[in-house]
Amino acid sequence: MGSGKAEAQQAKPGADRAKVWIIPVQGDIGPSLTAFVRREARKALSQGAEYLVFEIDTFGGRVDSALQITSFIMSVKNAKTVAWVHNSEASMGVSWSAGALIALSCAEIYMAPGTSMGAAAPVTVGAGGTTEATGEKTVAAVRSQMAALAERNGHPTGIALAMVDLDVELWEVLVDGEPKALTLNDVERLEKDGASKVERLQIISAPGKLLSLTAGEALRYGLASGLAENREILLASLGVQGSVTEGKPGAADGLVSLLTSGPVQVILILLGLVMIFLEINTPGFGVPGVTAIIAFLLVFGSGALLGRVGSLEIILFIIGIALLAIEIFVTPGFGFMGISGIILIGLSLVFSMQDFVIPRFEWEWTLLGRNALVVFVGLIAAVCGIAAIALFGPKTKLFDRLMLKTAITATAGQDESPTSLNYETLIGKIGIASTTLRPSGFVEIDGEVFDADANGAFIDQGRGVKVTQVRGNRVIVRLV
Known part of the structure; x- marks a missing residue:
């Protein structure tokens, strides 16, 4: 298998002219990158692209975002998908963790010399910012997905398993003289079957370690279709010529990434709720009301651009605001209406940060906890801000302009x-x-x-x- 794929490095005679679209997958893999990849790929397909080359350079990122990208790549029917782990002065030359998952979802994988791929075990960020291994349910889910992607695209399944599961023992063996990377279970099965001549050479990845492969190793074991140091060699290896278009993230992608970050979301929630309080307590409709609308438009608008906001979130938010208004205007004090309103507002904000309602996997529970923490901090900060304004606002000249x-x-x-x-x-x-x-x-x-x-x-x-x-x-x- 390795020698057959190595031939792909040579330029193919009679190369076809085709439209090639290069989509960078760089930096932390998160919701904004997911939206960018989907948008660029759809744009490329609408313009007749025949090859989608995903230029990968990442240490990884969020599991949910990686799974969304892989699902989208697997759904592409009218173009050939290619993963290219490239290397340059400005790149890191790696496709680790979620990057390996994305690479395996492509029909072919090419790597530049000096690059590496692997270490795809899902992790979470623990206290103090340290990374911690996730539970078996999350590992099992990612392991199954990695194996399914490898199996569908003809990549070595054993390599995919060893990249994500610490318990997998991977061997380099000669099967009828051809080097392969197989799990210990597959090696023992072939040895017992006796239909092929099997010779064990060395352990590639021992139990307790995650597999990472260099470009040369990936080529040797049949994971990479070839080595491509630059785009010209990559196109020659694919056997195509023609126009090449490169998609690049714009300022809007950076803005969405900023708006959907945890600290900014907390600030927007704090600002929106405090401004609603000020608007309710001042005559007419003025600056506080406009500011509140802008703050929540940014919260829900950025989520909508990432495909995470639908009618449910908007309805919950409107009902929550209505209940708060009833509590303030009809039943002064703080009781059932106010508490229910805050809960519904909180739920709407949490749901706007994710694309699921009820978690099914452990990583979804982790994501739900992170989003709930962001909203909780925002709500607590808003309550403290409102209390401070109610107690000290009348004594501050700054707020006199807001009062009748x-x-x-x-x-x-x-x-x-x-x-x-x-x-x-x-x-x-x-x-x-x-x-x-x-x-x-x-x-x-x-x-x-x-x-x-x-x-x-x-x-x-x-x-x-x-x-x-x-x-x-x-x-x-x-x-x-």
Whole structure:
């Protein structure tokens, strides 16, 4: 098998003219890269591309993103898929972990001299940022997928298994004089069968180690179809000539990657919820409301670009906001409506960060935990921010611009002006809350209505209040 594939390195006579589209798979494999690969591949196919070359240079990344990319590559019918592990001054020359999974999903694999492939066992990021091995369920799922990809595309199955499973023992053997890489079970089966002459040469990967192959080893054992140092040699090895188009991630891809990162998501959630609170507590519709809309449009919009947001997430979010509004306007305080609203908002945000609802695999549970942590931190930060604004906002001049400044001190037709009243005389007087204070609203004192603040507290309409302080033309009251 190795010698047959080695012949592919030589330029094939009578090379056909074909459209070749090169799609880079570089850096950390994540949702934004998944969206880029899908978009570029669909664009290439729509323009009649006959070869899709995935230029791989990665240490790996998220399991879910890698599986999505492999599923898409396997679905390509009208073009030949080729993985090329390339090497240059700006590259790392590796296709490890999730990169190996993507390479195995292609019909052919080419590698530049000096590159390597393997070490595809799934890991998670533990406390302190250290990587930890995942459970057997995740390993079993990835192992089955690796074997299925190798089997479908004619790659050595034993190599695929040894790259992902620490328990696999891989041997280099001569089968009727041809070097192959086989698992110990396959070697023993061939020896027992007796139909072929089997000679054990050496252990390639012992139990307890993950397999990684250099370009030369991959060629020798039949994983690589050939060695290609540059694109010209690669095209010659494929036996094609013609136009070559290279897809490149744009600024929009970088922006989506930034917006979907954990820290930015936390900031957007914090900003959106705090701005909703400010909008509810200020008259009309202004800057806080616009800011909240923009923040949540960025959260859900970036998720939608990655194919993770549908009607479910939007409906849950709208219902959650509605329940919060009912809690604030109809049943002041904090009870069932408010808690239910926050839960629904949290669920909508979590679902917008993943493409599944109920986890089936261990890595999906891990991803769910990561997304839930991001949303939880955002919600807690928002609650703390809202509490800080409710307690200290009225004392800060910065928020005066967001509050209603005019006090209603006379009815229509009267000449009395708010500026004609000495507000200091109101301190100590008793009045009635003419609206619900949340914590801002209006109170009636001696038959006149004033703009008031409950200093962070909520006071129901009709309750007695006492003026404790005066700030400009705003009175600060407490519940009597």
